[in-house]
Amino acid sequence: MKQKLIYICQNCGFESPRWIGKCPQCNEWNTFIEDVTVTKKPSTATKIGASNITTLADISTDAEYRINTGITEFDRVLGGGIIPGSLVLVGGDPGIGKSTLMLQLCSNIPQAQPLYITGEESLQQIKYRSMRLPKMDTSLQLLAETNVELIDAAIKSNNTSVVIIDSIQSVLSDRIDATPGSITQVRECAMLLMQTAKKTGKAVFIIGHVTKDGSIAGPKILEHLVDTVIQFEGEKQYSYRILRCLKNRFGSTNEIGVFEMSDSGLNEVLNPSEVFLSGRNEDESGVAIVGTMEGARPILLEVQALVTPSNYGTPQRSANGYDMRRLQMILAVLEKRIGLHFGTNDVFVNIAGGVYLNDSSCDLGIAAALVSSLRDVPLDTKTVFIGEIGLTGEVRSVSALEARINEAAKLGFDRCIVPAAGINKVIKNPNITIKPIEKISSAIVDLF
Numbered sequence: 203m204k205q206k207l208i209y210i211c212q213n214c215g216f217e218s219p220r221w222i223g224k225c226p227q228c229n230e231w232n233t234f235i236e237d238v239t240v241t242k243k244p245s246t247a248t249k250i251g252a253s254n255i256t257t258l259a260d261i262s263t264d265a266e267y268r269i270n271t272g273i274t275e276f277d278r279v280l281g282g283g284i285i286p287g288s289l290v291l292v293g294g295d296p297g298i299g300k301s302t303l304m305l306q307l308c309s310n311i312p313q314a315q316p317l318y319i320t321g322e323e324s325l326q327q328i329k330y331r332s333m334r335l336p337k338m339d340t341s342l343q344l345l346a347e348t349n350v351e352l353i354d355a356a357i358k359s360n361n362t363s364v365v366i367i368d369s370i371q372s373v374l375s376d377r378i379d380a381t382p383g384s385i386t387q388v389r390e391c392a393m394l395l396m397q398t399a400k401k402t403g404k405a406v407f408i409i410g411h412v413t414k415d416g417s418i419a420g421p422k423i424l425e426h427l428v429d430t431v432i433q434f435e436g437e438k439q440y441s442y443r444i445l446r447c448l449k450n451r452f453g454s455t456n457e458i459g460v461f462e463m464s465d466s467g468l469n470e471v472l473n474p475s476e477v478f479l480s481g482r483n484e485d486e487s488g489v490a491i492v493g494t495m496e497g498a499r500p501i502l503l504e505v506q507a508l509v510t511p512s513n514y515g516t517p518q519r520s521a522n523g524y525d526m527r528r529l530q531m532i533l534a535v536l537e538k539r540i541g542l543h544f545g546t547n548d549v550f551v552n553i554a555g556g557v558y559l560n561d562s563s564c565d566l567g568i569a570a571a572l573v574s575s576l577r578d579v580p581l582d583t584k585t586v587f588i589g590e591i592g593l594t595g596e597v598r599s600v601s602a603l604e605a606r607i608n609e610a611a612k613l614g615f616d617r618c619i620v621p622a623a624g625i626n627k628v629i630k631n632p633n634i635t636i637k638p639i640e641k642i643s644s645a646i647v648d649l650f
């Protein structure tokens with residue numbers, strides 16, 4: 203087949219016959235790299251007859267069938283189990299635990315006779331990893347192969363219903379002359395695997411590494427192509443891992459699963475709040491508990507603030523696991539509406555447990571922690587803060603207030619400070635005191 207040189211944007215996949223410095227599609231600089239393309243042969247497709255076109259009503263479906271993996275956290279993220287014939291991309295930083303997760307998944311579904319195809323590690327390495335894992339099913343089928351055409355043939359001839367490809371960056375098609383991991387290769391291989399999944403009705407999981415800026419290498423094209431994208435996240439220095447659904451053709455993308463990496467593989471964390479709150483220092487100033495949502499699940503987290511006199515001319519503002527602009531807005535509201543001065547202080551905010559909080563309903567908790575640190579007065583350790591702060595200092599209502607309150611009650615907290623606006627429908631929980639507030643100023647007066 204004839205091949206021609208092209209240039210592809212590593213960020214968005216835009217193709218150009220010449221090298222260009224700035225991508226006209228995504229406006230990124232220096233993202234073009236040389237690649238090859240296969241010149242397409244004339245299509246042999248013939249006419250579409252009337253019989254090819256159908257109506258919705260005529261399409262028969264079996265009742266939706268899913269393979270239950272027995273790993274609750276994993277099933278939840280997929281929307282209730284593995285759909286036969288689906289192509290799922292599992293992304294994540296190198297070393298985060300993708301191979302471990304997939305190996306444990308395989309071991310859990312012997313009835314699906316999974317086939318684990320490795321292009322990255324030797325069979326011995328997989329064996330060593332499996333020896334660390336509890337209850338490993340030793341009849342798991344393994345194949346060490348990188349040629350996608352051979353992989354394709356193996357999938358078709360095997361009696362498996364779940365296939366794992368570890369990883370998409372290591373497989374290649376010898377029909378094209380590009381290096382493994384390049385956009386052309388990744389796209390070509392993924393497309394072939396997609397067709398195989400659809401034709402055979404076998405579910406295919408492809409593991410994909412994530413580049414430094416957080417996108418899945420080989421990039422958006424792959425995300426468009428597959429049915430489901432799940433991402434395995436976490437900070438290396440912490441043992442928690444969050445499995446997050448970024449795209450799902452068969453379910454909601456709101457769900458997350460929480461795992462903990464141990465010496466013997468990944469364990470499910472069925473009650474994340476308990477884990478995130480363990481080991482906290484009570485009776486210290488600058489600490490507040492917030493009720494946040496991860497997908498459809500309420501999770502309680504500890505936020506920490508440290509306000510200290512600044513030694514330099516320009517006071518520092520630093521946020522770890524929280525949006526810097528949001529922090530600056532809260533500081534501005536506290537200055538303007540309550541008259542608290544942070545101007546000569548350094549301000550640090552940290553979310554405990556290595557979680558990134560992207561939820562404006564934590565504003566109230568952050569504000570309380572900031573004031574607590576500024577005044578050096580600890581907050582009540584049995585209180586949970588829920589509420590978004592607006593620019594006029596009003597405390598705004600948040601979604602799923604009842605679920606958050608119930609989570610706080612379940613974990614033994616006594617009091618929830620919540621937006622008054624959210625209490626229009628009466629939320630009752632006999633185990634916890636609910637204190638509605640309207641203005642951040644009244645909350646601060648009540649607390650200190």
Ligand code: TYD
Nearest residue numbers: 296297298299300301302334464465466467
């Ligand atoms: P791995 O699954 O190889 O990551 P990935 O496929 O995403 O690159 O997991 C790598 C890390 O997990 C490695 O640093 C070792 C650690 N690990 C454990 O802590 N406990 C275990 O039981 C296993 C198997 C791995």
Ligand code: MG
Nearest residue numbers: 300301322368
């Ligand atoms: Mg791996």
